[in-house]
Amino acid sequence: MDRIIRREPADWRHSVAFTGHRPQKLPFGFDETDPRCVDFKRRLCNSIEMMILEGYTHFISGGALGMDMYAAEAVLTLREQYPEITLEIAIPHDGQTAKWPQSLRDRAERIREEADVITWIAHEYTKRCLFDRNYYMVSHCSVLLACFDGQAGGTAQTIETAHRLGRLVTVVRPVRRKVA
Structure with a gap:
């Protein structure tokens, strides 16, 4: 594991990690102009701000599309x-953004340039590197902020890991439930 540290982060007790669905699993997909996406991003930003006001000062994003990118930009x-x-x-892994469209690679690069800490879990892709990244994030936070709607997959596994490690899990649903 390699790291670049531009500013020293708080310890894990004051840290929040993000997990959540990729755009393909979100009801609004890649359309960030969709009112549901605009609402989600607003609620996500509000949740992060509430955590800041509660004393959390370090935020960890996995750098993926969807929730990870939205949360990093909000921070x-x-x-x-x-x-x-x-x-x-x-x-x-080093090739995380290699197959993304250029506009999203540029966006990810801008986020990395502005990040205070960059941690590479592995240089080469392996079947475990995403799991290892998620475990790293959960083991280095006290709160996991998740965009989750109940679908099976990596987000559900990360939430299960957080529960197993005794971390607090807060969920921001991708779309608000309608009240009858």
């Missing part, structure tokens, strides 16, 4: 108002 926006907070990107 960077909030850092303008709360300069004490830090952002860490936990990269599962």
